Every structure is written in structure tokens, then in C-alpha cells.
Amino acid sequence: MVTDHQVPQATAERLPLYYQSLQHLASIGKNRISSSEFSKVVQVDSTTIRKDLSYLGALGRKGYGYDVGHLLDFLRKTLYQDELSKVMLIGVGNLGTALLNYNFLKNNNTKIVKAYDTDRKVGKKIAGTVIHHFEDLRTDDNHDIAAAILTVPASQAQKVAEMVIHSGVNGILNFTPVRLSLPSGIYVRHVDMSVELQALIYSLNHGMEGKKA
């Protein structure tokens, strides 16, 4: 599994965006695109796009551009979209419930196969996903699950994250404001909506024009 160590972090983070945008382009019948045309769609400089794709191989044709179908196939494999990725969700509050209902499957070949929470909700189903008890995390084996979405209260975040790792999961999409301290080899991505909103308001007030993804 350990490969592609030459793909820079910044490039790796743009690949899903490219993939989704190409899916859209394919769906509207586009089967050929140049880097400069694609640049307008994804709002990434065309040179950056060409460089990003060149890390993966020579995917285009000089004087022609890129074949949408071919590029899509390639990225699908690169991004493991052929295999279904199983995901679980911890903390079925407002945000957790929304994410359960949110259609992750639409663009990702991803499914939330189980959720965990305490008492009240245990045993229920939300959007087809069974809710297990928190404490089961101590004994459950979740090695088949690629990532956990963490939507618990901040005070629980570190403790629960450790339980998640313990059960065999190596990736966490962390929606809590807490910076998790976890062993290396565990990959964490942090989505903090309060911070996003504050950063946005700060930027507006300080008159930084222009946009930022």
C-alpha cells in the first residue's frame, strides 16, 4: 500500500477535487479538456494542474489536452474509488445525524456502515445505519473500517479517538475543535466549522480580498 511517496501533499489534496469535477464534466458529455479550460472549472492554475497530473504519469497529449474518460479512470483507481470504503461515525448529535443523512455515496464510493452513541439512540437506525453503544468500541473489531467521523462533544474527543484507534481504525475525520494527540501512523483531518467561520469573518474585516478555497 505504501507507494507514491513522490506526490506532494498539496497535490494529493487536490486530486479529489479534480476527480469530482471530471465526473461532472463527463456527465455533461465533455470528453476532452485542456489544462487551461479545466483551470477555470476547478480554480487552480493550469500549470499547477499539469504539474499535479504529471506526478501521476503522462496523462495528457501534447497539442490535444486530456481525455476526460481516461483521466477519470486513472483517478478513480488512484483514489481507490473502485473499492467501497467503509466509514463509521461516532456521536449521533445534530451534526452526526446530518452527516448520516448526507449523501457521501454520491461522489465517493464510501458508506457509513455503523455509528456509535450512548443510551437513548442505541439500537435505532438513522438513514439505514445502526447505532451501537459507545462502550462496544472497547471490544469491537473495526479493522475493516477505513475511517471514523468524530462528532462527539469536545470534552470526549480525545478519549473517544483513542478508543476508535484501539478498535482498529487508522483515519479520523475530526469535527470537534480539539487537536487530537494520537500515535504516528494515524491520519487525522480536522474540519472545524467554527474556525472556518471565524477565519472568514476575520478576513472580511481585514479586507483581504480575493478568494480562498
Add this chain to the structure above:
Amino acid sequence: MVTDHQVPQATAERLPLYYQSLQHLASIGKNRISSSEFSKVVQVDSTTIRKDLSYLGALGRKGYGYDVGHLLDFLRKTLYQDELSKVMLIGVGNLGTALLNYNFLKNNNTKIVKAYDTDRKVGKKIAGTVIHHFEDLRTDDNHDIAAAILTVPASQAQKVAEMVIHSGVNGILNFTPVRLSLPSGIYVRHVDMSVELQALIYSLNHGMEGKKA
């Protein structure tokens, strides 16, 4: 309002994190902290922290560290936390509803004062927020609103974003997968949960160890 043009983008994006973490530290009675101690909490290199803060002024004391209360006061002003920032939300689906219920006020001095959607939900209240009709965006004056949270279907995103701008709002927190094309001077932040999840899974599969905020 246009000031601080010397604060780098990367620094500006970390300030909300510092602010929230300091709030937590203050709440547990900490009133003094060194950059290296703070580094452990926020998971940002201590040199980076010192450099970030130095852009704002000489906020620490050599040989002593930083006074938590003082730093918090300073950041509160810098981040405009004294004034309430009004926010609106467009698209009251699963995600939109969750965000309405989500407690943005807890750490941010921010309030979702109105929401927009179509037919069915118009006139109702969710978490105390009245839902207006989409079409009202054409005539409403929203100059008093700092930012709009965009949680509409992808197909509507560009059109609705233009209506939002037209009504007087200059900032958008965009939860749709669409890259918006908007006039300069408008600030957009993009939160794409599918992309986050895909990027996480990609990283796991490609064995990039280590963590990434």
C-alpha cells in the same frame, strides 16, 4: 477596516485556533503559558506561534511567556469577538438544519439570524431561526450580515451565491462541492466534506503517516 496587510494568510488562519484554545486554557484556570507549552496544545511549532503572534505586536514577555488573559483580550479584539457577527444560512436540508442547530455561538460571537429555503419550510422556525423564501433574496437587503453559509444543492450553488452577493453579503462559507465564480472583493471559504473524506482515505491508502490538520 482594511488594515494588517502584513499578517500572512497562514497566520490569519491560525488565529481562530489560538483564540479557541486560549479560551479553553483560561477556563481551566491557566493564566500563563510559554510558546512551547502552547505548542503542545495547538499542535503548531512553537517558533511558528511566536512568529504569528509577533505579527500582531509584542504580546509576550521574554523569560516569562504569555499572559493568557492578556493574549485572549488581544485576540478577541483582533478577531472582532466583541461585536456579534450576523450570519445567514441558505438551504435548509439535512446539513443546513444541522448547522442551524449547531452551536456556533459557543466559541464565536456569531449568530445565524435568518435562513432561506423554498416552499415547504418557509415560515417555519428551526432552532429559533425564521426561514424566508429563496426568492426574497432578490429584494432583501442583507448588508448587515457578515457571511452566508451555503448549503444548497450543487446545481443551485452558483446562482444562489450570486443572489447572496447581490443582497449585500460579502462572505460565503461554501459547503457545496462547486467552485464559485464571484467578483473579487468577495471572500469564499470552501468546506467540502466529501473531498476531506476522500483526501483522508487517499492518504491512508498511500501510507502517508503523520497527521494533518
Add this chain to the structure above:
DNA sequence: TAGATTGTTAATCGATTAACAATC
């Protein structure tokens, strides 16, 4: 004073962008 820790300078690193030869 001795120890701690800032604020800042200089070095490094990584990412973006400009330019262009290669070539379809």
C-alpha cells in the same frame, strides 16, 4: 545572577508560477 523564553534573523523547505522545448 542564572535560567527561561521571547522576538527576530537567516536558512530551509515546499508549493506555485513563468517560460519554453517537445511534440501531437
Add this chain to the structure above:
DNA sequence: TAGATTGTTAATCGATTAACAATC
């Protein structure tokens, strides 16, 4: 062939980090 557009090299830019003098 002439025009278009890639893939890549070299230049630039911005952010991070190491090192340390200043100083509390």
C-alpha cells in the same frame, strides 16, 4: 505544415524552522 498544448525546468514566492541575541 501551423497551431495547440503538454510536461518539465528554472525562478519565485510564501511559509516553516533553526538558531540566537536580547532581556525579563
